[in-house]
Amino acid sequence: MNFPSFSLAGKNAVLVGAGRGIGYTLALGLAQAGADVVVASRTITELEDLAGRIRHMGRRCLPHPVDVQKLNSIEALQKAAETELGPVDILVNNAGGNVNQSALEVTEESWDLILNTNLKGLFFCSQTFGRQMLNRGRGKIINISSTFGLVGFKNRASYASSKGGVTQLTKVLAIEWSKSGVCVNAIAPTAVHTPMNEKLFSDPEWRKDVLSRIPIGRFCEPVDLVGPMVFLASSASDMVTGITLPVDGGWTAW
Numbered sequence: 001m002n003f004p005s006f007s008l009a010g011k012n013a014v015l016v017g018a019g020r021g022i023g024y025t026l027a028l029g030l031a032q033a034g035a036d037v038v039v040a041s042r043t044i045t046e047l048e049d050l051a052g053r054i055r056h057m058g059r060r061c062l063p064h065p066v067d068v069q070k071l072n073s074i075e076a077l078q079k080a081a082e083t084e085l086g087p088v089d090i091l092v093n094n095a096g097g098n099v100n101q102s103a104l105e106v107t108e109e110s111w112d113l114i115l116n117t118n119l120k121g122l123f124f125c126s127q128t129f130g131r132q133m134l135n136r137g138r139g140k141i142i143n144i145s146s147t148f149g150l151v152g153f154k155n156r157a158s159y160a161s162s163k164g165g166v167t168q169l170t171k172v173l174a175i176e177w178s179k180s181g182v183c184v185n186a187i188a189p190t191a192v193h194t195p196m197n198e199k200l201f202s203d204p205e206w207r208k209d210v211l212s213r214i215p216i217g218r219f220c221e222p223v224d225l226v227g228p229m230v231f232l233a234s235s236a237s238d239m240v241t242g243i244t245l246p247v248d249g250g251w252t253a254w
Helices: 021-032 044-056 071-084 108-136 157-180 195-201 204-211 222-233
Strands: 012-016 036-041 061-065 090-093 139-144 182-189 244-247
Touching: 012 021, 012 071, 021 036, 021 044, 021 090, 021 222, 036 044, 036 071, 044 061, 061 071, 071 108, 090 108, 090 222, 108 139, 108 157, 108 182, 139 157, 139 222, 157 182, 157 244, 182 222, 195 204, 222 244
Parallel strands: 012 036, 012 090, 036 061, 090 139, 139 182, 182 244
Antiparallel strands: none
């Protein structure tokens, strides 16, 4: 019996939204599992340290700027990735943002910013890289969603809407593309301690409220997402597609 491997050796991966926080750690996780990695973010300067660490691990790494709200920027990223590393086997869509507002405070500008980044940008990254994967008959796409794409939470009207869209989009792409060899899945973490969330984590009332909903009794750290991502990127998950995997300490078990 041949057991599947969790190794990503010989694979080329693109991680969008790699500059810090979750994306920074996931990029290191891809390299640790054996993949060569293109790391992309809005500004190239915040990628240099990450690229250096990945190269120190013995992996090839290309830092490249991308603005997921602009299709030509996504297309440039795809072309650079294939030129420098070769065919892309794995795409991790991690670019995202959040505006903490009550429903009555949401403006058209903030709504468009969150939806265009978290959902529209993710779709066109998937479409651009997915087209090449489909042509080759293989590929893994992993979308970073959120617990708030599965359950509601106050002051998250735009964010929860975008992440709920990611959950549904993941299903649709899986239905359309899996028969052609491209598996599409998502990971839905609970509140993750990152620089972007530092203000929230400094609020004792918010911390108490959120922790009361997590049976495992602690917040998520970026490294908690590495194992699920490597699984979904590897041949060990070849029969898994269309799922959103909660990494939430049991929040959605209620």
